[in-house]
Amino acid sequence: MSDTQEVWTKEDSAAAVEQGWDVFDASVDGKIVPVIERCDEAGVFADDYEALEFVQKQATEGSLLAAKALRLDHELNAGSAS
Numbered sequence: 001m002s003d004t005q006e007v008w009t010k011e012d013s014a015a016a017v018e019q020g021w022d023v024f025d026a027s028v029d030g031k032i033v034p035v036i037e038r039c040d041e042a043g044v045f046a047d048d049y050e051a052l053e054f055v056q057k058q059a060t061e062g063s064l065l066a067a068k069a070l071r072l073d074h075e076l077n078a079g080s081a082s
Contacts, residue, residue: 008034008072015065019058020044021051023069033074 008023016022020042026035038044038051045051052073058066070076
């Protein structure tokens with residue numbers, strides 16, 4: 001595992017927004033953490049869960065952007081910290 005922390009860039013965000021989702025900052029247990037959510041304005045997904053399912057599918061199909069988002073998502077990785 002690398003010690004380099006991944007960062008969600010403006011370019012990553014722009015590419016995700018084109019698909020109707022993004023990695024947003026959310027407050028969880030008093031901390032600001034990244035989570036995958038739908039872009040409400042885009043109207044592509046019915047809810048955040050549908051957006052997450054799309055991102056997961058994209059990652060399994062080889063999307064590097066989706067895979068990066070999944071690695072960053074706090075909700076998905078909350079139990080994996082050592």
